[in-house]
Amino acid sequence: xxxxxxxxxxxxxxxxxxxxxxxxxxxxxxxxxxxxxxxxxxxxxxxxxxxxxxxxxxxxxxxxxxxxxxxxxxxxxxxxxxxxxxxxxxxxxxxxxxxxx
Amino acid sequence: xxxxxxxxxxxxxxxxxxxxxxxxxxxxxxxxxxxxxxxxxxxxxxxxxxxxxxxxxxxxxxxxxxxxxxxxxxxxxxxxxxxxxxxxxxxxxxxxxxxxxxxxxxxxxxxxxxxxxxxxxxxxxxxxxxxxxxxxxxxxxxxxxxxxxxxxxxxxxxxxxxxxxxxxxxx
Amino acid sequence: xxxxxxxxxxxxxxxxxxxxxxxxxxxxxxxxxxxxxxxxxxxxxxxxxxxxxxxxxxxxxxxxxxxxxxxxxxxxxxxxxxxxxxxxxxxxxxxxxxxxxxxxxxxxxxxxxxxxxxxxxxxxxxxxxxxxxxxxxxxxxxxxxxxxxxxxxxxxxxxxxxxxxxxxxxxxxxxxxxxxxxxxxxxxxxxxxxxxxxxxxxxxxxxxxxxxxxxxxxxxxxxxxxxxxxxxxxxxxxxxxxxxxxxxxxxxxxxxxxxxxxxxxxxxxxxxxxxxxxxxxxxxxxxxxxxxxxxxxxxxxxxxxxxxxxxxxxxxxxxxxxxxxxxxxxxxxxxxxxxxxxxxxxxxxxxxxxxxxxxxxxxxxxxxxxxxxxxxxxxxxxxxxxxxxxxxxxxxxxxxxxxxxxxxxxxxxxxxxxxxxxxxxxxxxxxxxxxxxxxxxxxxxxxxxxxxxxxxxxxxxxxxxxxxxxxxxxxxxxxxxxxxxxxxxxxxxxxxxxxxxxxxxxxxxxxxxxxxxxxxxxxxxxxxxxxxxxxxxxxxxxxxxxxxxxxxxxxxxxxxxxxxxxxxxxxxxxxxxxxxxxxxxxxxxxxxxxxxxxxxxxxxxxxxxxxxxxxxxxxxxxxxxxxxxxxxxxxxxxxxxxxxxxxxxxxxxxxxxxxxxxxxxxxxxxxxxxxxxxxxxxxxxxxxxxxxxxxxxxxxxxxxxxxxxxxx
Numbered sequence: 001x002x003x004x005x006x007x008x009x010x011x012x013x014x015x016x017x018x019x020x021x022x023x024x025x026x027x028x029x030x031x032x033x034x035x036x037x038x039x040x041x042x043x044x045x046x047x048x049x050x051x052x053x054x055x056x057x058x059x060x061x062x063x064x065x066x067x068x069x070x071x072x073x074x075x076x077x078x079x080x081x082x083x084x085x086x087x088x089x090x091x092x093x094x095x096x097x098x099x100x101x
Numbered sequence: 102x103x104x105x106x107x108x109x110x111x112x113x114x115x116x117x118x119x120x121x122x123x124x125x126x127x128x129x130x131x132x133x134x135x136x137x138x139x140x141x142x143x144x145x146x147x148x149x150x151x152x153x154x155x156x157x158x159x160x161x162x163x164x165x166x167x168x169x170x171x172x173x174x175x176x177x178x179x180x181x182x183x184x185x186x187x188x189x190x191x192x193x194x195x196x197x198x199x200x201x202x203x204x205x206x207x208x209x210x211x212x213x214x215x216x217x218x219x220x221x222x223x224x225x226x227x228x229x230x231x232x233x234x235x236x237x238x239x240x241x242x243x244x245x246x247x248x249x250x251x252x253x254x255x256x257x258x259x260x261x262x263x264x265x266x267x268x269x270x271x272x
Numbered sequence: 273x274x275x276x277x278x279x280x281x282x283x284x285x286x287x288x289x290x291x292x293x294x295x296x297x298x299x300x301x302x303x304x305x306x307x308x309x310x311x312x313x314x315x316x317x318x319x320x321x322x323x324x325x326x327x328x329x330x331x332x333x334x335x336x337x338x339x340x341x342x343x344x345x346x347x348x349x350x351x352x353x354x355x356x357x358x359x360x361x362x363x364x365x366x367x368x369x370x371x372x373x374x375x376x377x378x379x380x381x382x383x384x385x386x387x388x389x390x391x392x393x394x395x396x397x398x399x400x401x402x403x404x405x406x407x408x409x410x411x412x413x414x415x416x417x418x419x420x421x422x423x424x425x426x427x428x429x430x431x432x433x434x435x436x437x438x439x440x441x442x443x444x445x446x447x448x449x450x451x452x453x454x455x456x457x458x459x460x461x462x463x464x465x466x467x468x469x470x471x472x473x474x475x476x477x478x479x480x481x482x483x484x485x486x487x488x489x490x491x492x493x494x495x496x497x498x499x500x501x502x503x504x505x506x507x508x509x510x511x512x513x514x515x516x517x518x519x520x521x522x523x524x525x526x527x528x529x530x531x532x533x534x535x536x537x538x539x540x541x542x543x544x545x546x547x548x549x550x551x552x553x554x555x556x557x558x559x560x561x562x563x564x565x566x567x568x569x570x571x572x573x574x575x576x577x578x579x580x581x582x583x584x585x586x587x588x589x590x591x592x593x594x595x596x597x598x599x600x601x602x603x604x605x606x607x608x609x610x611x612x613x614x615x616x617x618x619x620x621x622x623x624x625x626x627x628x629x630x631x632x633x634x635x636x637x638x639x640x641x642x643x644x645x646x647x648x649x650x651x652x653x654x655x656x657x658x659x660x661x662x663x664x665x666x667x668x669x670x671x672x673x674x675x676x677x678x679x680x681x682x683x684x685x686x687x688x689x690x691x692x693x694x695x696x697x698x699x700x701x702x703x704x705x706x707x708x709x710x711x712x713x714x715x716x717x718x719x720x721x722x723x724x725x726x727x728x729x730x731x732x733x734x735x736x737x738x739x740x741x742x743x744x745x746x747x748x749x750x751x752x753x754x755x756x757x758x759x760x761x762x763x764x765x766x767x768x769x770x771x772x773x774x775x776x777x778x779x780x781x782x783x784x785x786x787x788x789x790x791x792x793x794x795x796x797x798x799x800x801x802x803x804x805x806x807x808x809x810x811x812x813x814x815x816x817x818x819x820x821x822x823x824x825x826x827x828x829x830x831x832x833x834x835x836x837x838x839x840x841x842x843x844x845x846x847x848x849x850x851x852x853x854x855x856x857x858x859x860x861x862x863x864x865x866x867x868x869x870x871x872x873x874x875x876x877x878x879x880x881x882x883x884x885x886x887x888x889x890x891x892x893x894x895x896x897x898x899x900x901x902x903x904x905x906x907x908x909x910x911x912x913x914x915x916x917x918x919x920x921x922x923x924x925x926x927x928x929x930x931x932x933x934x935x936x937x938x939x940x941x942x943x944x945x946x947x948x949x950x951x952x953x954x955x956x957x958x959x960x961x962x963x964x965x966x967x968x969x970x971x972x973x974x975x976x977x978x979x980x981x982x983x984x
Binding site (some may be wrong): 001002004006007008009011013014015016017018019020021022024025026028030031033034035037038041044045048051057058061062063064065067068069070071072073074075076078079080081082084085086087089091 | 104105109112115116119121122123125128131132133138141142145147150151153154157158161162165166169170171172174177178180192195196197199200202203207208211217234236237238241242246249250253254255256260261263264265266267268
């Protein structure tokens, strides 16, 4: 049975779904960030699979950019988590509500 | 055939480890599962003839980002999990429900897009003067996508400065 | 003659100097010198002006000083007129005579006062001269004024000065009350005068004396109907009644004796009170055209003369006697004008000014000598102590009694003669009055200067003068306690010299008006009547001739008879006084006891003051209280009701505002708040909730997209 881009797409969708669920369900903000990384990886898989299918490397170029952005996001996001933890002694996202009404 | 076996094996590993990432009680476990997921994704890239990306995936994700996460998890040394007071079952029901909806939606989109792509997808083969995945990618990055590439480096620099500013106790 | 405006202005300057600077800075001699000098200047100017007037062909001169009120359109009977009032002075025979009287007697009284008021503290002394000068300023303005309005300025001004001078010792309640009384009673008269002036302007469209007289002379004599001229004259006469103290407004004059004696002499005998007579004389043409009012004038004058004379019979206060005598003599003058003898009235005005000023100043001298004692019962035999005063006063008394050869004889006789022509009844009244006048004047002379001394003892011992009344009086008058009275004494030269001058005047002033019957013998006519005549007639009218004709009708025999009769009556009065008060003083007391009722009525001045008190004053007070009650209950009630209504309305509005308007606003706010509560529930601040919402949004969009695509 040949593996088509559709398979990759399904895999990507499942991985993305898992990421989304992780973002929405977990309270630990570090794990939420990890779930975001999962979602980004799902996107990357999709991009690479289709790039291979259309024999065009532009998709891979985008993956490079996505990885770069992910790295930047992780660095800044984790910096924010550290700063927040220092102030509030917690990483529970429910307690990050200072911007509420 | 081998490709099929590899794909499914990797797919199962990826999805299983990803589920582990989002469900593990201990954050360290999550990080470990995340590393494994990234490695599996890298393997998938190899299958997809994207060797450069596979290397990048391992270097940047598994090597850089995950170490970063590990550090943070270690620094944020929680006595107890933030989710201790929550009802795990309720959460899982909520998560599964959401997951079902999400999958349904994505499935819809996928079906739709494949219905369309049959007719619309063409393969504009880009003429490339070089051979091999890494070389071609390098060519593209330093020709057509030079400015985004440089901007990405600037972005990384900015992120680095920002991360240092945020994480440092007192400037 | 162009400088006649200086005549009133000079005393005005003196008053301003003394009033503005003097009270603070001037010493007594300086203040007196300024006052006397300004009056002297006014007298000299008056004499010059009078001399020029005598020499002038046309005996009327008007000097317009400045425009006062520019022409104002005002309604008159002939349509719109221009009300215009210049500051104009008119010198004609009548005002010429008046300025001589006012400035002459005024000057003498200023001299007299400088000595008489010497016991006053410096401030009061200067204030006195300021008022006195101010009075002369207004009085001269009154007599020189060329229009009713200028005259009215003087008219009110002298009223003011009268008030100020009556109440000069304002810390004495009786003096302050007397001043107030004079002022209030004069207001009644002035009200009539002002109404008269209004009516004059409305009728003639001018307020100039001469123009009014000319216009009036063209109108028919209102002998049958009570027309507009009669109304004008009646209103003017009301003013004259107030100013000249006639029935029923005479009550203020006796009380006015609370003022210093020179004031009584100048204002309440010689000048101001004669302003009414002067005003009637000034408007002789008007009055001649209103015979009914003339009758009223004559009757009022005659009755006043008699009534005041009867009251004067029994008064014991020396100044009260003279005050009632003044009222009586003013009645005489009105009697004269009332019967058409304006010249006689003015003549009597002049002679009266001399002898009454003399008598007042003499009484002042006596009062001064007796240390402010005014009760004649406490005097007696004063001729021993003050011969000059006695002689001069005796001359004055002879003059007023009408003894032949002295001034009063001529003027009174002329009045009597003219009255006899007009009405024998009034003549009878006048003759009786003349007899009474002679009686009470000589009663005064005899009680004061003859008989035994009945006053307090004097000398070094304090008991001699410890009489409560006059010790208090002395204190009231501001005399220092250290001043020791050394018994009755002749007054200083400054006081006696004016007395002597006035005595000469009282003796000889009558010779300017020798009655025709005597004049025919000695070859001189009645100078003053001919002199004054131009003032009483319109230039074009020959009305005065009627009066002349009337006199001419009187035969010489009748006139002689009348004259002899009045002299006889006067002689009888004098003899009776001599009999009762010198030869048999007890007889007077017995008489008073036998006629106790009549005596009491007279002593109490017919209870007129009491009657006024219980009617006019009580009525005024009662109506004022009633009005006050109306004001408090009705007007204030209405105001308070309006206030209450406003408050009630505002309360309603407040309730509306609070519950309806605010309610709507609050309802809107409440709806927003409650609505926001629902929406606020969504704003948890939890990132994941937002993320879920975002996700569902994406789902919705994607689903919609897919549905559309698949359907399409």
